[in-house]
Structures are given as structure tokens and as C-alpha cells.
Amino acid sequence: QKEVEQDPGPLSVPEGAIVSLNCTYSNSAFQYFMWYRQYSRKGPELLMYTYSSGNKEDGRFTAQVDKSSKYISLFIRDSQPSDSATYLCAMTSNTNAGKSTFGDGTTLTVKP
Amino acid sequence: EAGVVQSPRYKIIEKKQPVAFWCNPISGHNTLYWYRQNLGQGPELLIRYENEEAVDDSQLPKDRFSAERLKGVDSTLKIQPAELGDSAVYLCASSSSVDTQYFGPGTRLTVL
Numbered sequence: 098q099k100e101v102e103q104d105p106g107p108l109s110v111p112e113g114a115i116v117s118l119n120c121t122y123s124n125s126a127f128q129y130f131m132w133y134r135q136y137s138r139k140g141p142e143l144l145m146y147t148y149s150s151g152n153k154e155d156g157r158f159t160a161q162v163d164k165s166s167k168y169i170s171l172f173i174r175d176s177q178p179s180d181s182a183t184y185l186c187a188m189t190s191n192t193n194a195g196k197s198t199f200g201d202g203t204t205l206t207v208k209p
Numbered sequence: 210e211a212g213v214v215q216s217p218r219y220k221i222i223e224k225k226q227p228v229a230f231w232c233n234p235i236s237g238h239n240t241l242y243w244y245r246q247n248l249g250q251g252p253e254l255l256i257r258y259e260n261e262e263a264v265d266d267s268q269l270p271k272d273r274f275s276a277e278r279l280k281g282v283d284s285t286l287k288i289q290p291a292e293l294g295d296s297a298v299y300l301c302a303s304s305s306s307v308d309t310q311y312f313g314p315g316t317r318l319t320v321l
Binding site: 101139143 | 242249251253254311313314315
């Protein structure tokens, strides 16, 4: 079993929809939680990161971390066609700082 | 500010041939990572450098893969000899903090 499991998708939504992307993990030592966006034939780009539990909001994006359930989410409000990409969650522990474990990604398509 | 630069962007070789990838990190970033990303999966760490020192190479297949980071700046990843299963995207990333990695566009390797 992988340390990080991500809802595989693919996900297709109409423009303006609210999107929920999710990951679960098994390593309770994870403290840093990141979401990356990866467009086709590009490298991943950091969208948001959260330290420990809680919520973080940045424009249309909200990241949530529930450490008690080992569950993280990324919400996208008012989704746009330009949001169409693969979204990767990633996690890092303090004890192995610098080594991020990635999920396998969820591919999102936002249709105009 | 220039991002992480990788070359070549694409490489097609026959099995048993050698291949090398080059990475120039963001200026001032002491930490450099090499990842391998298979189709439909998240990046997997191959090796991490802190300046010139390889601090985590536990996932690097040392029988055929080698890497170096001379002078703590540019880095080269080599495969010799390449196998069919090495076909993947090889990503380089750099960072100055544990929670933020900046990725290059990757080198897409096809082994025939």
C-alpha cells in the first residue's frame, strides 16, 4: 500500500463548478502538505502548502488538512478551463525534511 | 528570475545506450532533487543534494544510474546502460526551504 493515496479521477466538470480533490495518507509523521498543478508536458508547479492541520485559502483555492483522519483536500471555486491540469498532492515529514512523497495525481478537465 | 532549466527536453535512445540529463537550478537554491515520473504517476525521488553532498540516494538504482553536482550548482544524471523500463520523464527541482520545491520542465526519455 502506498503512503499517499489520491483519488485517481479523471474528473470532468462544467465551468464555474466547485471541485474537490482529495488525498489520504498513512504516515502520521507528515507535517507539510502541498498541492501541485501540472499541465501537460510541464513540470509540477506549487499551488499551496499547509503546515500541520487547518485550512488555507488563496483566491479560488482552499486547502484543508485533517491530521486526525489523515485526509487532505483541495477545493477550487468557480473553476475555469485554465484550471484543467493534473493535480498532485505531496507530503513531507520533519524527520525527513526535503523528501516529499507524492500522490499519483488527479486529472481535471473544466469544460467551457 | 529564471526557473529551473533542464536539457534536453526530449531524448530517444535504443536500449543499452547511455544517456545524460542536465539541470541548472534556481540561483541560490542549495537543495537539488532528481525525480522520475512514470506515466500516470507522481514523481518519485531518485536523489537529493544539499550543496555538493548527496544526502538521500536510497532510491537511485546505483547499478546503472549515477549523478553528480559539481560546485553545488548544476547537476547531471546519467543512465548507463538504459533499459526499456527507464522510459519516463526525469524532473529536476530545487529549493531553499523544506516546503517549496520548484520544478523544471523535465526531460522525456524514450528507450526503444
